[in-house]
Amino acid sequence: MGKELLKIENLKKSFGPLQVLKGVSTNVCEGEVVVVIGPSGGGKSTFLRCLNLLETPTEGTIWFNGQDIVHASEREKNHVRSEMGMVFQHFNLFPHLSILGNITLAPQLVRGLKKKEAEAKAMELLERVGLADKAKAYPQQLSGGQKQRVAIVRSLAMNPQVMLFDEPTSALDPEMVGEVLNLMKALAKAGMTMVVVTHEMGFAREVGTRVCFMDGGLLVEENAPEAFFDNPGHPRLKDFLSKVLK
Amino acid sequence: MWQTFLDDCRLCFIKNNRWQYLFDGLGVTLQVAIQAILIGIVIGFFVAVIRSSHDKYGRFPVLNALAKIYLTVIRGTPMVVQLLITYYIILKSIDSKVIVAVLAFGINSGAYQAEIIRAGICSIDPGQMEAGRALGMGYWKTMFRIILPQAVRNVLPALGNEFIVLMKDTSIVGYIALIDLAKGGDIIRSQTYSVYVPYLTVAAIYLILVMFFTWLLGKLERYLRNTGADVVQNNS
Secondary structure: OOOEEEEEEEEEEEEOOEEEEEEEEEEEEOOOEEEEEOOOOOOHHHHHHHHOOOOOOOEEEEEEOOEEOOOOOHHHHHHHHHOEEEEOOOOOOOOOOOHHHHHHHHHHHOOOOOHHHHHHHHHHHHHHOOOHHHOOOOHHHOOHHHHHHHHHHHHHOOOOOEEEEEOOOOOOOHHHHHHHHHHHHHHHHOOOEEEEEOOOHHHHHHHOOEEEEEEOOEEEEEEOHHHHHHOOOOHHHHHHHHHHOO | OHHHHHHHHHHHHHHHHOHHHHHHHHHHHHHHHHHHHHHHHHHHHHHHHHHHHHHHHOOOHHHHHHHHHHHHHHHHOOHHHHHHHHHHHHOOOOOOHHHHHHHHHHHHHHHHHHHHHHHHHHOOOHHHHHHHHHOOOOHHHHHHHHHHHHHHHHHHHHHHHHHHHHHHHHHHHHHHOOOOHHHHHHHHHHHHOOOHHHHHHHHHHHHHHHHHHHHHHHHHHHHHHHOOOOHHHHHO
């Protein structure tokens, strides 16, 4: 196991009177694939969105490479986000930009890459995911699976230290889920550190190095995939698994 | 009948070089309208970004309060009254009536453009801002490179409408004795006692102006749609 990349301690988040996260503590080490599963409304997405500070935690601390990022300055937070890739359920590609424009914008604006360098890197990544021929196309011309692969490439172009996936296959037609999961598997195999919120139990079992079960704003159980699925401890997890694994 | 019409035209346009009233007036109208539109765009963007930043993220409470007062006052009082107040009170010391008119119309149009652009910003999915921020781009970078290009494209028809209204609204500058196209026609009428030819000509010129403008905006709209509006890439 590599060094500790993310350390989360007593993370709490409330939206008005509603407390969504009620004190989550865990960590993510280099090269790990942490898969977070659980029922809707259990706080999975909020947890993920707190990690790159899209949501500001109400309480608790997150360390990224040993740096407290919750209490960092706005500039430092921007830098931290640039080191964490995020893939959204609804892709969130920029519709006014071509695929190439989508991928090269942030490397140019945030990393200060020249347009040529950014494009070369983008083409190399597109080549790798088999979408090089779509470089000049616009997002609305792509299928859902293609859009999500482009979104992953857009994050990869920033050379992130960790990738966060927020239900990346939930908005896809069933026949497109495979291509996205395969790309994520390849990423995991290449050693990318990943935190994945998903409902894909097969992916959790096969690719995850650790699986976490979140319910009611708490991290109820976390374990290696085999033990997690074959030997669930907590009754709520047993109940959940009995419903999703028929 | 035909002879009377030709005589009228001769009287209104050729005698004493009266066509110059219309020609110079047209120049003033264009000058005021175009500069006011540009000022309005700057104010509009500024106010729209402040208003929506406040409503969505609670930023700039003080500037937002000022922006709200500005919108209320400008949209709540008639243009003619604003023009007169600007001329006789606020900019009393400025001699150029064109500058007075440009500022009065620019400030007025800014309020309407601000609300149009704000509607455009509201129409953009919050995921766009999140995606930009998640890539490490700051709030302003994301606003200018991701949100606004899409917002403007969405509200271009409404903005075009505002430009057209503004162009025609400048015809009230006669109130501060600035001789624009409308006032030019009015002067010809007062000198010749002929009503049909000067006023109908003025109306026709306004109509041609607006048609040209509409055509231009339509072209821009189609361009943005067809190319997918590759605004950001071209800029970088």
